[in-house]
Amino acid sequence: MVINPITDGIVLDHITAGKGMQLYKILNLDELECSVAIIKNAGSKKMIRKDIIKIDKVIDLDFDVLGFIDPGITVSIIKNGKVEKYKDLKLPKTLKGVIACKNPRCITTTEQELEHVFKLTDSEKGTYRCIYCDAEAKSK
């Protein structure tokens, strides 16, 4: 299967196989008017199978969301046919407005205007805690 190289755009590589569509939805890529390619189950020496997303335009991406959902992703930003920036995503230290606290006792359940903020407390286990109530969330 051949997908043409992009001149200006973004390549999300090393996506855990099967997560490509999830990312497509979460990043609202369906709303873009440019070409977007999702390659599922591509062969990979490192991962055996991986997903890849190619976006034919440079857009603002929330790297925190990406890092939280799939911290192994690599991001290449391509301009004039060359990789201008390459980023290994890591788990972000803070997540603001990415996930909602599910603790029914948390103040965020009653004070609706509060931004849900989580801090990374254990990078090995990918554990985040709500800054208000300490409820746990894990990177998926």
Added chain:
Amino acid sequence: MKHLIDILDLSVEELQELIDTAKDIISNPAKYSEKCKGKKLATLFFEPSTRTRLSFEAAMMELGGNVLGFSEAQSSSASKGESVSDTVKIVSCYADIIAMRHPKEGAPLVASMRADVPVINAGDGGHNHPTQTLADLLTIVREKGRLDNMTVGFCGDLKFGRTVHSLIGALSRYENINYVLISPEELKLPEYIKDEMLIKKGANFKEVTDLEGVIPELDVLYMTRVQRERFFNEADYIRLKDSYVLTLPKLESAKSDLSILHPLPRVNEISVAVDDDPRACYFRQALNGKYMRMALILKLLEVK
């Protein structure tokens, strides 16, 4: 401006400073009787409390300051739907310092982000209760003369018991503490607290379900109440509420210098007969709470 939301907001040095101030207040109360003259403490209690609120109020009065506030959400604008943020913004106009209790976890943190005056967490749901921990620490220091090198048993509701979580967090910064965690399976210490406060710090601890078997080992026994208000299911509360009751016969095998602490109120988990035993420290502990709150108010108001 400094707030006290979590006991870990205070360094070990700051804790020692508060303990030293509290001891000085005990020795020289007259010296402190006008330290907060002209200052006002607002006690914003969105959830019922007797000793914590009265202790805060007594603390401010003994420092020569004044007190205003409310003791239940129904008598505040919260009953009209006002947010915590707005309430504290308004109260900041009237008071120099705020003590807040709220049933929602994290409410005092939200308050501290919005308030123009120091905020003290006087208990937020099952989450934190740092001033109770200050009372606990002063009690241990006064009874034992130290905060390190001892075996501390925590008994009862270790899952929802916020005082247990805060005290374990505070003690985890002192040397050579052995923890004995005594609870029914359903009310065990949450994994994340065990992991972050004990396992990662290499602390010695064990989890047991039988109080009598471990009581001879203990230097401090921290009893807790199974709290009805933390259960969504009444049947679970009724099943677990009588899990541990401390009686004089159970104390026969305990050390002669054991210190029995309880954050109070108790229901039936410590027999009234134990009250006259010199090892029962819980009423002295309530008094210590007032002294530590006095020391804390002085510190946060930066009164010398």
